[in-house]
Amino acid sequence: MGRIVYEPIGxxxxxxxxxxxxxxxxxxxxxxxxxxxxxxxxQQGLSDLDGxxxxxxxxxxxxxxxxxxxxxxxxxxxxxxxFATRAPRRPNSIGLSLVRVKAxxxxxxxxxxxDMVDGTPLLDIKPYVPGFEAYGDIRIGWLKRHIxxxxxxxxxxxxxx
Amino acid sequence: MGRIVYEPIGxxxxxxxxxxxxxxxxxxxxxxxxxxxxxxxxQQGLSDLDGxxxxxxxxxxxxxxxxxxxxxxxxxxxxxxxFATRAPRRPNSIGLSLVRVKAxxxxxxxxxxxDMVDGTPLLDIKPYVPGFEAYGDIRIGWLKRHIxxxxxxxxxxxxxx
Numbered sequence: 001m002g003r004i005v006y007e008p009i010g011x012x013x014x015x016x017x018x019x020x021x022x023x024x025x026x027x028x029x030x031x032x033x034x035x036x037x038x039x040x041x042x043q044q045g046l047s048d049l050d051g052x053x054x055x056x057x058x059x060x061x062x063x064x065x066x067x068x069x070x071x072x073x074x075x076x077x078x079x080x081x082x083f084a085t086r087a088p089r090r091p092n093s094i095g096l097s098l099v100r101v102k103a104x105x106x107x108x109x110x111x112x113x114x115d116m117v118d119g120t121p122l123l124d125i126k127p128y129v130p131g132f133e134a135y136g137d138i139r140i141g142w143l144k145r146h147i148x149x150x151x152x153x154x155x156x157x158x159x160x161x
Numbered sequence: 162m163g164r165i166v167y168e169p170i171g172x173x174x175x176x177x178x179x180x181x182x183x184x185x186x187x188x189x190x191x192x193x194x195x196x197x198x199x200x201x202x203x204q205q206g207l208s209d210l211d212g213x214x215x216x217x218x219x220x221x222x223x224x225x226x227x228x229x230x231x232x233x234x235x236x237x238x239x240x241x242x243x244f245a246t247r248a249p250r251r252p253n254s255i256g257l258s259l260v261r262v263k264a265x266x267x268x269x270x271x272x273x274x275x276d277m278v279d280g281t282p283l284l285d286i287k288p289y290v291p292g293f294e295a296y297g298d299i300r301i302g303w304l305k306r307h308i309x310x311x312x313x314x315x316x317x318x319x320x321x322x
Binding site: 002003004005006007008009025042044045046047048049050051052053055056058060069070080081082083084085086090091092094096121123124125126127128129130139140141142144 | 163164165166167168169170186203205206207208209210211212213214216217219221230231241242243244245246247251252253255257282284285286287288289290291300301302303305
């Protein structure tokens with residue numbers, strides 16, 4: 001299968017105009033509010049989402065250019081395989097954040113848990129359902145020694161093109 | 162921002178040749194094994210992933226054609242907004258599954274938790290890290306009355322084009 005073409009369903013608005021200073025994960029931005037604004041033609045697709053406390057936002061890292069298969073992630077000083085990180089400069093620059101829904105009003109979804117830059121193109125929204133998710137023991141590889149830092153870390157410029 | 166173009170990084174191999182009978186969520190396929198096979202050029206990106214017990218697979222629902230903003234999901238008899246469901250016929254047909262890593266060997270990631278059809282184009286892999294994820298009380302909207310069924314439900318043909 002060759003190229004896959006998507007079109008944004010809307011735009012994510014956040015207080016961060018540049019990548020520097022953005023929390024590196026949504027848990028680090030849990031007090032920061034953002035808005036996922038859908039193009040009006042998609043508004044009807046938000047029905048019934050107000051009953052869910054959390055949703056996944058799937059979006060495009062529009063500032064990422066190119067990619068590396070090995071990256072030095074935030075919170076670490078060693079090179080890691082890019083698929084073992086959430087770094088934006090990936091072969092397909094897809095971002096995934098689990099955020100907390102505050103309210104839905106028309107074509108706007110208000111959320112907390114901002115870890116994306118203002119103007120990020122939104123590709124999809126999916127409900128978070130714990131029963132669909134992880135089971136069994138959980139191990140977190142190289143992140144184990146660093147996970148305590150996640151709430152305080154902010155992005156720097158290392159993933160600039 | 163206009164069109165966004167991705168190219169598959171590989172292919173997901175599963176025992177399911179057609180959508181009918183596929184578990185509707187990865188938790189329903191937790192004993193079923195699949196393989197995410199990357200194109201060899203991306204193999205290096207899998208480094209360090211063997212320390213993680215779970216990963217997100219992000220893929221393209223290649224059999225979905227068109228979309229509806231309101232769908233009757235599996236496990237329900239009412240129409241719901243498509244973004245409050247995981248139905249494949251979405252404006253951007255992106256699939257997301259949290260699966261359990263069994264082994265990584267060269268360019269192949271062996272996993273359990275299959276809820277995709279054989280030949281699914283793979284777009285991205287991300288590590289699952291609970292500390293990055295949901296916080297606060299969790300509510301699951303319309304699914305609350307149905308969640309007990311998820312482990313037993315299989316797909317039918319309702320999302321065929």
